[in-house]
Amino acid sequence: MLQRAISPIRRRLDRAGIFLSAACAVHCVLSILLVSAFGIGGELFFAPDVHRIGLVAATLIAGVAIGWGAVRHRVAAPFVVAMTGLTFMGGALAVPHGIKEAVLTIIGVALVSLGHILNLRHVHSAACKDRCGD
Template identity: 50%
Template sequence: MRRAITAIRNRLDRFGIILSGLCAVHCVLGVVLVGVLGLGGEVLLSPEIHRIGLAMAVGIGAASLGFGVLRHGRIAPLAIGGVGLALMALALFVGHGVPEAVLTIMGVGLVAYAHIRNLHAAC
């Protein structure tokens, strides 16, 4: 039973890393496609995508990083992930464009790093 729970926690961290990467790709493609080519603005820059992505990041981050603290007792991954999530949330309020992309990419980078630290701390 304990192995099954550990496997689920590890999958959540790995999914968090993948989700962070997808978010970064979305930001870069959004800025390039909309800013340079003028394509896909309605879809790529939709506020709904950003709100849903942030909600998923908060849910997965809280579950996997929070469980990580309970498992290995190290709070650093949770704190790093929290700062990353705060940057992602702040990006929702700066408007579309480069500042939003920079804040989001910094945030998802920190969240991904937190998930990686969480996985390593569990070993």
């Protein structure tokens, strides 16, 4: 009974993680385009705190949702993929702003998003097995 109440929370966290990853990728691309094309918004879009806060949020959401799924279903792949993505995102904080940072961040958020997608698939397949008796 408790597990049925928890699954919607995990699903929401995974979906929030996917949304956050997509928003981060859009932010990276738009930042480079706007600053390069128009020379505006650099102080806002490239502010280090924006990236640090995004990494903390991504780490918390992934840690809870994907870590929870890994413990519950004993499947490491979503966790490993997401943590690899978070490592890329962390590495992006160590390079100067620009193309290198954007590439590392986009690789990172793609992997974190993939981790959430894999986690959602494992939740779905586990629920099906419970219902179908497999």
